[in-house]
Amino acid sequence: MDSQPPPSSAFDQVVLPHLDAAYNLARWLTRNGHDAEDVVQEAFLRALRFFGGFHGGNARAWLLAIVRNSCYDWLRRNRPSEVSAPFDEEIHSSAVDPDPTSEDLLLEQAGRHRLRDALEALPVAWREVLVLRELEGLSYREIADVAGIKMGTVMSRLARARAGLEQQLAIDFKGE
Amino acid sequence: MICSECRTVLPAFLDGELDVVRQVEVEDHLRTCDACSRIHQAQLALRSTLKSGELYFRAPVDLERKIRMAAQPAERKSMLPRPRMPAWIGASLAAAAVVALAIFVWPVLSRPSRTERIAQDVVSAHIRSLMPGHLTDVPSSEHHTVKPWFAGKLDFSPPVADLSAEGFQLVGGRLDYAADRPVAALVYRKGEHLINLFVWPSASKRQSPEAADARQGYNLLFWTRGQADFSAISDLNAAELKQFADLVRART
Numbered sequence: 001m002d003s004q005p006p007p008s009s010a011f012d013q014v015v016l017p018h019l020d021a022a023y024n025l026a027r028w029l030t031r032n033g034h035d036a037e038d039v040v041q042e043a044f045l046r047a048l049r050f051f052g053g054f055h056g057g058n059a060r061a062w063l064l065a066i067v068r069n070s071c072y073d074w075l076r077r078n079r080p081s082e083v084s085a086p087f088d089e090e091i092h093s094s095a096v097d098p099d100p101t102s103e104d105l106l107l108e109q110a111g112r113h114r115l116r117d118a119l120e121a122l123p124v125a126w127r128e129v130l131v132l133r134e135l136e137g138l139s140y141r142e143i144a145d146v147a148g149i150k151m152g153t154v155m156s157r158l159a160r161a162r163a164g165l166e167q168q169l170a171i172d173f174k175g176e
Numbered sequence: 177m178i179c180s181e182c183r184t185v186l187p188a189f190l191d192g193e194l195d196v197v198r199q200v201e202v203e204d205h206l207r208t209c210d211a212c213s214r215i216h217q218a219q220l221a222l223r224s225t226l227k228s229g230e231l232y233f234r235a236p237v238d239l240e241r242k243i244r245m246a247a248q249p250a251e252r253k254s255m256l257p258r259p260r261m262p263a264w265i266g267a268s269l270a271a272a273a274v275v276a277l278a279i280f281v282w283p284v285l286s287r288p289s290r291t292e293r294i295a296q297d298v299v300s301a302h303i304r305s306l307m308p309g310h311l312t313d314v315p316s317s318e319h320h321t322v323k324p325w326f327a328g329k330l331d332f333s334p335p336v337a338d339l340s341a342e343g344f345q346l347v348g349g350r351l352d353y354a355a356d357r358p359v360a361a362l363v364y365r366k367g368e369h370l371i372n373l374f375v376w377p378s379a380s381k382r383q384s385p386e387a388a389d390a391r392q393g394y395n396l397l398f399w400t401r402g403q404a405d406f407s408a409i410s411d412l413n414a415a416e417l418k419q420f421a422d423l424v425r426a427r428t
Contacts, residue, residue, distance in 0.1 A: 011247075016240065023235035037239055041292075044243045116231055133191065134226040140193050159187050162222070 011051050015044070018060045021136055022067045028131045029071040031120050035078075043070040061142045068128065068146055075124065082124050118168035126161035133158055177205040182212045190219055245391075246292045248272070271390070290355075294398075294407070297354035299391050301361065302372045302409045305350065311370070312348030312363055322349040326360055334360035334375040334404070337427035344371070344420055355405070364420070371410040371420060378405045386421065388414065397421045401428055 022043060026036035047066050054062055075083045119127060128147060132138045138146065140154045149157070182205045188194050189202045206213050305311050314325040323336040329351055338346065347363040352374065359376040384400040395417045397408045406428075408421050 016243075019235045019240055019243075020232075023239065024233045027233040033233075033236070036233070037236065037242070040235070040239065041243055041246055045246060048247050115225060119226075119231070130226070134223060135232050137227075140188075140191065155188055155193070158191075159184075162187060162219070166222070 011048055014054075014059045015047055015051070015063055018063050019044075021060055022063055024135060025064055025067050025128070025131055026071055028119070028127055028135075029068070029124060030074060035074065039070050039074050040067065042074075043067040046070065058142065058145075060136075061138065061145050064132070064136070064138075065146045065148070114169065118165055121168050122161065122164055126157065126164055129154060129157050130161045130165065177201045179205075179209060179212055182206070182209070183215060186212070186216060186219060190216075190223060242292070242296070245296065294355045295389055295391065295396060298372075298374060298396060298407045298409050299394060301352045301354050301374065302394060303392075305352070305361065305363070305372055306370065311350065313350045315348040317346045317348075319346055322346065322362065325349055326351075330358055330360055332360075332377045332404070334362065335402075335428040336362060337424055339364065339420070339423050339427070342419075342423050344423065354407075366412060366416065366420070369410055369412045369416075371408060371412060371417070373424065374407045374409075375404050378403050386418075388418075390414070399425065401425055404428075 019040070022040050023036055026039045026043070027033060030036050030039055043063075043066050046069075047063055050066070072083060119130065122130070125147075129143055132143045132146060140151055140158075143149075143154045143158075144151045147154070182202055185194060185198060185202060189199060194202065206216055314322055316322050316325075317340070319336040319338045323333065326334055326349060334349075336346070336349070340346065344364045344366050347365050347370070350361040350363065352359050352361040354374055355376055357376055359374045362373040362375065364371040364373065378400050380400060381403065382400065387398045389396040389398070394409050394411055395414045397406075397417055399406050399421065406421075406424065408417060408424070410417050410420075412420070
């Protein structure tokens with residue numbers, strides 16, 4: 001049953017080690033384990049096709065950019081409302097208190113599952129920068145490359161995304 | 177540095193993205209400003225919770241295997257132009273390329289991942305059926321016995337063909353699970369070779385041409401006919417399996 005082909009190619013050594021990162025990103029963007037698996041498979045097949053165009057450098061960021069594009073393709077097919085309009089920082093941030101001060105106590109009381117719910121409730125453009133930064137530990141430069149946005153946008157979007165997350169935790173907490 | 181300025185750059189400070197001069201300025205300000213210091217602590221707490229690892233989804237254990245299997249034909253295809261390759265690899269690569277094309281044009285299962293899943297299901301079910309005691313639920317060479325046995329066990333009635341005159345002896349039938357649903361498995365024998373023929377209702381009304389695949393030493397054929405999907409798998413050679421499939425098609 002377990003007759004895997006031998007790990008021979010450069011692809012196996014360079015790209016496959018980032019499978020967890022790929023899955024984590026896809027899981028957060030699709031918000032579903034099955035869909036994430038499908039998207040990651042598709043992304044790896046794409047990566048394999050494009051591997052000839054990869055000339056060294058940051059394999060993780062290179063792969064994550066492909067995974068992210070696959071996720072957005074998937075979202076456009078399956079949840080067009082989430083990605084239909086271009087993301088507008090101002091509209092989304094108008095509801096967010098830019099200077100929250102009570103987050104520490106909220107965090108104390110917010111269980112981790114609530115943190116997960118709050119992160120899932122964020123718009124996908126915020127969710128992706130938070131996941132890439134906080135869970136994956138990517139630099140601003142890498143995030144800009146993966147998400148296809150400017151460095152300056154990374155910084156402002158991260159700030160708004162964090163404020164949005166805190167806001168979401170506050171809503172969840174009051175909603176109990 | 178004033179408070180508003182500090183709060184603007186605080187995230188970048190925590191992310192280690194500030195240049196050294198600005199970083200020192202923030203550190204100085206935090207030592208003297210309680211309000212900013214509290215925000216700093218709170219943001220730090222949020223970050224450490226996010227990073228605690230419990231929000232990180234690791235890939236399921238079998239995902240790598242699935243990717244490797246899905247990547248096989250494409251990988252071989254991409255290796256084609258390389259020199260210094262033994263002739264038999266070239267031949268098998270050409271075969272793999274043909275197989276990949278056949279799967280690609282197979283319209284019933286338009287999503288590659290579904291095609292891939294079904295092919296894996298068929299191989300797994302076939303191998304499992306060869307393990308002792310798993311081959312048949314109803315052992316019978318009589319198609320009049322095998323066909324009615326499925327009544328009440330499946331939501332469709334699979335066609336069961338008698339091919340004994342052509343050298344394919346019916347061995348029996350079995351319930352199995354593939355393509356995300358219960359399916360009928362019909363077992364035939366030719367000499368020492370067993371064939372599993374899986375049948376389930378088709379999602380598509382269209383008839384589709386035959387698609388061939390080879391995995392883990394087995395030959396596979398897929399086709400759609402009369403609102404049913406068929407998949408035949410065996411260690412028979414490809415030509416004989418195709419002959420079997422042609423006979424089944426002629427009788428269904």
